[in-house]
Amino acid sequence: MKVQLILNGDDLALSGGPRDSLFAVLQQRAGLFPERVCCEQGDCGRCHILLDGKEVPSCLIPFFQVREQEVVSPEGFQNTEEYRQFRALLEEEGLVHCTECTEVQIFHLFSFLEQFPQADAEECRLAIGEIPCRCGSKPVLERGARRWLASRPWPVVGREVPRGHH
Ligand code: FES
Numbered sequence: 001m002k003v004q005l006i007l008n009g010d011d012l013a014l015s016g017g018p019r020d021s022l023f024a025v026l027q028q029r030a031g032l033f034p035e036r037v038c039c040e041q042g043d044c045g046r047c048h049i050l051l052d053g054k055e056v057p058s059c060l061i062p063f064f065q066v067r068e069q070e071v072v073s074p075e076g077f078q079n080t081e082e083y084r085q086f087r088a089l090l091e092e093e094g095l096v097h098c099t100e101c102t103e104v105q106i107f108h109l110f111s112f113l114e115q116f117p118q119a120d121a122e123e124c125r126l127a128i129g130e131i132p133c134r135c136g137s138k139p140v141l142e143r144g145a146r147r148w149l150a151s152r153p154w155p156v157v158g159r160e161v162p163r164g165h166h
């Protein structure tokens with residue numbers, strides 16, 4: 001089965017089976033999420049992508065459902081100016097690179113801040129907590145999130161974090 005989609009800005013067709021998850025196809029056919037240990041059950045956050053602008057776990061999305069949709073993975077996000085600016089800010093706050101999940105954390109946090117620019121400190125902390133991390137990076141991410149939001153144009157028009165987001 002071939003599915004046409006836009007992946008990190010490229011219009012392409014990927015092949016996969018009718019029971020494959022989007023994650024499986026992206027990993028096996030598009031070379032994304034290399035060697036990453038993932039739960040494939042919606043728990044670890046390490047397979048997150050933007051699907052038509054909304055952050056979702058790709059392991060829970062049936063491949064056949066993404067026909068004609070736009071997919072952005074952490075790898076695609078890393079080619080953007082926003083990524084460079086956000087990462088530079090986190091590095092100023094003391095970001096230490098963890099091969100396993102730093103890029104996943106940055107992608108998840110940035111997606112959250114874009115979707116909820118009015119998030120308060122507690123909401124940012126909860127969002128950061130959604131991706132498991134034992135290396136002590138969370139305070140860095142929390143400081144970075146506060147600084148990023150404070151640097152945004154004001155007044156910010158954005159949605160409130162809905163109940164049950166976390
Ligand atoms: S692989 Fe863990 S949430 Fe998808």
Ligand code: FES
Binds near residue numbers: 105135
């Ligand atoms: S960022 Fe990887 S364990 Fe914390």
